[in-house]
Amino acid sequence: MEARPVGYCELIRRFDLRVPLHHEMAATSPKHSRRRENGWSIHPVSARPKEDTVAHLVFALKHEGLVLLTLKEVFHAMDRRDLEQALIAKPTSAYLRRLCFLYEWLLDEELAVPDTKRGSYALLLDPEKQHATRDTSYERRFRILFNLPGTPQFCPLVRRTQAIDDFIAKDFRGRARDIVDSAPPDVIARAAAFLLLSDSKASFAIEGETPSGDRIERWARVIAKAGTLDLSIKEFERLQRELIGDERFVRVGLRDEGGFVGRHDPLQQPRPEHVSANPEDLVSLLNGLVAFNALSRMLGFHPVMTAACIAFGFVYIHPFEDGNGRLHRFLLHHVMAERDYTPEGIVFPVSSAIYHDIARYKATLETVSKPLLEWIEWSATPRGNVQVQNDTADYYRYFDATAHVEYLFRCIETVVSRDLPDELLFLQHRDTFHAEATRVVDMPERMFDMLLTFLHQNQGRLSKRARETEFVALTADEVTRMEAIYRDLFQRPTDDQSDLFRPLRV
Numbered sequence: 001m002e003a004r005p006v007g008y009c010e011l012i013r014r015f016d017l018r019v020p021l022h023h024e025m026a027a028t029s030p031k032h033s034r035r036r037e038n039g040w041s042i043h044p045v046s047a048r049p050k051e052d053t054v055a056h057l058v059f060a061l062k063h064e065g066l067v068l069l070t071l072k073e074v075f076h077a078m079d080r081r082d083l084e085q086a087l088i089a090k091p092t093s094a095y096l097r098r099l100c101f102l103y104e105w106l107l108d109e110e111l112a113v114p115d116t117k118r119g120s121y122a123l124l125l126d127p128e129k130q131h132a133t134r135d136t137s138y139e140r141r142f143r144i145l146f147n148l149p150g151t152p153q154f155c156p157l158v159r160r161t162q163a164i165d166d167f168i169a170k171d172f173r174g175r176a177r178d179i180v181d182s183a184p185p186d187v188i189a190r191a192a193a194f195l196l197l198s199d200s201k202a203s204f205a206i207e208g209e210t211p212s213g214d215r216i217e218r219w220a221r222v223i224a225k226a227g228t229l230d231l232s233i234k235e236f237e238r239l240q241r242e243l244i245g246d247e248r249f250v251r252v253g254l255r256d257e258g259g260f261v262g263r264h265d266p267l268q269q270p271r272p273e274h275v276s277a278n279p280e281d282l283v284s285l286l287n288g289l290v291a292f293n294a295l296s297r298m299l300g301f302h303p304v305m306t307a308a309c310i311a312f313g314f315v316y317i318h319p320f321e322d323g324n325g326r327l328h329r330f331l332l333h334h335v336m337a338e339r340d341y342t343p344e345g346i347v348f349p350v351s352s353a354i355y356h357d358i359a360r361y362k363a364t365l366e367t368v369s370k371p372l373l374e375w376i377e378w379s380a381t382p383r384g385n386v387q388v389q390n391d392t393a394d395y396y397r398y399f400d401a402t403a404h405v406e407y408l409f410r411c412i413e414t415v416v417s418r419d420l421p422d423e424l425l426f427l428q429h430r431d432t433f434h435a436e437a438t439r440v441v442d443m444p445e446r447m448f449d450m451l452l453t454f455l456h457q458n459q460g461r462l463s464k465r466a467r468e469t470e471f472v473a474l475t476a477d478e479v480t481r482m483e484a485i486y487r488d489l490f491q492r493p494t495d496d497q498s499d500l501f502r503p504l505r506v
Contacts, residue, residue: 003027003040006048007060008070014053015077018390019070020371023159023400026064053078054086058095065129066148068155068398072106084113092119097142104141106152116143123147131158134300149296149306153288156309156401164402167409168302172416173341179416180343183424187431188345191423195349196220198419202351203329206358218245222330223347227337231290233283239330240323250322254282258378258386259318261369268384274369275376275386276318281393285317288397297339304412307335308404316368317396329354332408349419353411364407368399429489440481441474455486 005013009025026041028048035042043063049055057074060067083103087096091114100111101124123145125132132147139146148155158164180188200219222242229235233254241252259276277285289310296306315328329351336342354361377389434448443451447470454466462471462479471479 003029003042004048006043007056007064008067010056011053011060011074012070014056015074017070017073017077018375019073020375022064022067022070023402024064026059052082054082054096054099057083057099061095061098061126065159066102066125066157067400068102068106068157069394071102072394072398075103075107080109080111084111087111087113091116094119094122097122097144098124101139101142101144108152115141119143121145125157127160129160131160131164131302131305133296135298137299147299149299149301149309150292151288151295152397153284154292154313154397155288156292156313156397156399158305158309158405159400159402161402161406163406164409167304167406167413170413172409172412173303176343176346176348176416176420179421179424180346183428187424187427190427191420192346194423194427195419196223196347199223199329199333199347199349199351202349202355203326205355206329206351206361207325215245218243219326222326223333226330226333226347229334231293231334233286233290236286236319236327239327240320243323243326252320254286254319255279255321258381258388259321260378260386261318264384269380270384270386272373272378272386274316274318274365275373275378275388275392277316277396278388278392281396282317282319285393285396286314286319289313289317293335303336303339303341304408305401305405306339307332307341308408309401310335312365312368312401312404313396313399315365316399346420348412348415350408350411350415352419353414357411357414360407360410364403367403433485433489436485437482440485441478451482452486455483456490460487460491 004010004027005025006028007026008022009027011017012019012021021039024036024039024041026043028043028045030045032044032046033042034044041063047059047063049059053074057071060071080103083096083099087093087100090096097116097119100113104110121138121143123132123136124139125147127147133149136145136147138144148157150156183191197216197220200216200223203219204216222239229239237253244250244252255276256279258279260270260272261274261276262270262272265271292313293306293310296309311328311331314331315324318324320327332350333342333347336348342348372392372395375390375395376392378386379389381387430449430452433452434445437443437448437451450470451462454462454470457463458466460483462483467474467479474482
């Protein structure tokens with residue numbers, strides 16, 4: 001069907017902007033219906049604005065929401081006098097006041113227009129289209145209620161989707177606290193220790209590593225600090241140093257050259273799947289990330305959204321030669337703990353959830369990294385690295401974090417609906433198994449745990465090999481009674497009980 005680009009799509013075409021296409025682009029058609037299909041939002045011809053740049057900007061804000069990367073590029077490309085004259089002609093227009101505020105905020109340039117004296121204060125971000133902060137601050141020059149979660153140095157945004165609204169309604173924070181409050185304190189303490197170990201192992205498994213016990217212990221020590229630290233570049237460097245341990249073969253501190261994630265071809269030429277931020281932009285980007293954390297906390301941005309924006313923003317920036325992935329996952333824990341989203345003393349094993357859903361995790365990362373490859377100009381260095389040729393900082397400042405928030409919520413749902421209750425139930429059943437098995441025969445605790453593992457591995461039966469080796473001292477009647485205790489505890493069919501021995505535990 002015949003259609004004409006409008007809003008952001010028309011402005012990207014008009015100014016030949018070097019930005020990725022949005023999740024949905026707008027157009028008008030001769031028909032008088034509205035519909036969405038194949039990444040397009042189709043509007044009736046009556047909705048088409050005049051052909052000037054400001055009119056298309058107003059259409060974009062009204063129908064498409066804020067896309068800060070594209071807005072900033074349009075502001076650079078357009079004649080600022082068009083915006084100034086539009087506001088002077090209509091000084092109370094809420095959309096024009098928003099545009100003027102965003103122009104000055106993004107470009108740090110003052111427009112030649114007087115302060116707005118009349119009109120109601122207008123929300124900068126439309127909460128019906130994108131997730132805003134709970135609280136606002138007053139910006140008096142254009143009578144704006146500021147409800148963005150970040151600053152011009154770093155401000156990813158999250159679109160409203162049905163999936164995110166449904167996740168929020170499930171109140172995972174409250175459900176996790178109810179689960180923890182229902183269990184004895186000693187069981188909670190043991191569950192917390194296991195969940196921490198699970199997350200530690202999974203964090204390395206995500207990167208295809210089999211770490212030594214010392215490296216797992218270092219990671220666990222770092223994770224235990226989640227929620228207690230003040231983020232800063234110096235703190236990021238200290239955490240990296242703690243994670244790396246041996247500094248002889250890895251540069252500790254911010255990169256001083258380019259970086260990428262990918263592989264090398266047979267000629268050792270880089271084949272990037274993601275290109276990291278320019279080294280000269282790292283300080284600005286990381287300071288922006290730190291400011292985002294502080295502002296979003298002050299204005300009440302949702303903890304899970306904050307965690308996703310900060311953690312995925314960090315891994316896209318990729319400021320270090322090594323340790324970026326683990327610090328990315330540390331930031332997920334840190335932000336949620338800092339905002340009391342996770343129960344005290346409990347680490348949500350998000351890394352375990354990621355590891356068992358690694359394909360979706362990689363697809364989520366690619367929602368930003370893959371489109372950017374088209375716009376990042378790079379050349380190979382003699383050492384097989386990449387050197388970026390163009391200005392790329394804003395690609396990392398203003399990405400769409402919607403897919404990342406949805407993914408993190410899915411991980412949290414897995415933890416709260418399965419991992420946490422399963423671990424508590426397992427520990428309670430394990431204690432019951434020990435108590436009842438002790439009435440059959442008295443053995444050291446480690447032997448009961450070994451017996452429990454063997455029974456699980458053989459579907460509730462003690463194998464012939466185990467009967468003839470580790471448990472040769474047990475009589476046939478004692479073995480039969482142990483198996484019955486196991487079946488009663490761990491093989492009872494219930495509606496909501498999943499396998500109490502998960503692969504990571506075994």
